[in-house]
Amino acid sequence: MSQTWEKQEGNEGILTITIPSEELDTALDAAFKKVSKDVSLPGFRKGKVPRQMFEKRFGVESLYQDALDILLPENYAKAIEEADINPVAQPSVDVEQIEKGKDVILKATVTVEPEVKLGEYKGLEGEEIDRDVTDEEIDHQIDHITTEYSDLVVKEEGTVENGDIATIDFHGFVDGEAFEGGHAHDYELEIGSDSFIPGFEEQMVGMEIGEEKDVNVTFPEEYHAEELAGKEAVFQVKVSALKQKETPELTDEFVSELEGYEANTxxxxxxxxxxxxxxxxxxxxxxxxxxxxxxxxxxxxxxxxxxxxxxxxxxxxxxxxxxxxxxxxxxxxxxxxxxxxxxxxxxxxxxxxxxxxxxxxxxxxxxxxxxxxxxxxxxxxxxxxxxxxxxxxxxxxxxxxxxxxxxxxxxxxxxxxxxxxxxxxxxxx
CATH class of the missing domain: 1.10.3120.10 (Trigger factor, C-terminal domain)
Structure with missing residues (x-):
């Protein structure tokens, strides 16, 4: 096998691969063994057709593609190694010459890794960020810990507040028509979680247990259901129950019982x-x-x-x-x-x-x-x-x-x- 590499404009080039005729003969022998297993002719059993009879009936050209399938992978790998190129995609291969008794000539259009011309890379100014720890950041972590250990307590009276878990029934309508997925019974919604359509939870703040109210919202333009995207909707909402999170007091006793921390105070x-x-x-x-x-x-x-x-x-x-x-x-x-x-x-x-x-x-x-x-x-x-x-x-x-x-x-x-x-x-x- 021999090769020549001609770089073209951009990141493409032509890799010409020449494979000796002796290798083609060997590949044709292997191709015949492969395809002849399924060939039968009058007077011969399946798989027992002589090579001469096969070529007379179908022509040696019928073996070329299978021979190429045998020759190309190994010779292409050798060629790119000798040419010292790094392909980044499968090549487009044209057969320039394939004929029994002659060398095989292939021309592969190859996209290679691009050249990199470096600019300045030393003396660059890195992004600086504040690495000091503030009391607010510590308090935020403590709030997170105490929230994890919070208990949900039923609110017997009062109104919906941020952080409450509201049990609600709702029915949604667009242009006066109910839509699929727009209703639920005894649905638990954490107010302030932003898990519903923008504006929905905010309008529930202040509602009392047992109260019913129309909540007006607009579906986002990028809403996953295309038929609702950008549409105005009205939800008939009823609050049937409320729960609130009761967070524990931060004490030394509470800290000493925390899992995953070494602190005791x-x-x-x-x-x-x-x-x-x-x-x-x-x-x-x-x-x-x-x-x-x-x-x-x-x-x-x-x-x-x-x-x-x-x-x-x-x-x-x-x-x-x-x-x-x-x-x-x-x-x-x-x-x-x-x-x-x-x-x-x-x-x-x-x-x-x-x-x-x-x-x-x-x-x-x-x-x-x-x-x-x-x-x-x-x-x-x-x-x-x-x-x-x-x-x-x-x-x-x-x-x-x-x-x-x-x-x-x-x-x-x-x-x-x-x-x-x-x-x-x-x-x-």
């Missing part, structure tokens, strides 16, 4: 929460800093990203989205029904982020090449151990799940490039 809890908030802020800062720096570096780079790479990354993002849905007990089909968006709409929404991901990865890889960043076996082992700790798996199981270390090496290389951006950023004065 209110002061100790506040100190523990302050440490947790600070740690989270530091992690958020690190993430925000890296995102800011790599985004600037990618913006400064010149990259003509092929559509094929964006499509591939969009596919990957959609798979990640489906995996997240499955963890919530949903699937893509059910999600599209609930959201009113089909898969094409989801893909369109993801494409901008997909393009950003591709530009980011290409930029980091080019930085790694420019800076001669290398990944050692120790680096790989450290990453495997980190993943093992993160997922609660033995390191050997992580290695088996990932197969060879190529993916880990690539991830570590990009991470090292990110660290380089951080180490070389413009320091705040």
């Amino acid at each position: 209110v002061d100790e809890l506040k100190a523990e929460l302050a440490e947790q908030i600070k740690k989270q802020k530091e992690e958020n800062y690190e993430v925000a800093l890296k995102e800011s720096l790599v985004s600037q570096a990618a913006d400064n780079a010149e990259i003509d990203v092929p559509d094929a790479m964006v499509d591939t990354e969009t596919d990957r993002m959609l798979q990640e989205f489906e995996a997240n849905l499955s963890q919530q007990g949903l699937n893509l089909e059910l999600y599209t029904q609930l959201s009113g968006q089909d898969e094409n709409a989801l893909r369109d929404q993801m494409k901008e982020d997909a393009l950003k991901r591709v530009r980011t990865n290409l930029t980091l890889r080019q930085i790694a090449d420019e800076e001669n960043i290398e990944v050692t076996d120790e680096d790989v082992d450290n990453e495997v151990n980190r993943l093992a700790e993160q997922f609660g798996m033995p390191a050997e199981d992580v290695k088996k799940a990932l197969g060879d270390a190529t993916m880990i090496k690539e991830d570590v290389k990009l991470q090292k490039a990110l660290d380089l951006l951080v180490d070389n950023r413009k320091q705040a004065e």
